[in-house]
Amino acid sequence: METLAGEVQEESKGRVRIARINADTYTEFSEQYGFGGTFPELVLIQNGRTKGDYLGQNSYDAIKKYCKKYYNA
Numbered sequence: 001m002e003t004l005a006g007e008v009q010e011e012s013k014g015r016v017r018i019a020r021i022n023a024d025t026y027t028e029f030s031e032q033y034g035f036g037g038t039f040p041e042l043v044l045i046q047n048g049r050t051k052g053d054y055l056g057q058n059s060y061d062a063i064k065k066y067c068k069k070y071y072n073a
Contacts, residue, residue: 012071
């Protein structure tokens with residue numbers, strides 16, 4: 001996951017970042033953005049607002065492709 005996060009951040013010039021958060025530990029954050037029901041879960045947050053859940057394949061390539069849609073958003 002760390003490799004993917006680094007590539008996405010670099011390729012998007014910092015516009016897209018991937019972070020791993022323990023929803024059980026950071027309950028206030030997870031409640032604010034509406035995640036924590038399934039693990040692992042990928043939630044897109046843009047400008048402080050939840051834009052949607054990623055529901056695709058749990059693979060490096062699939063997640064990177066999803067993130068690329070937001071490089072210029």
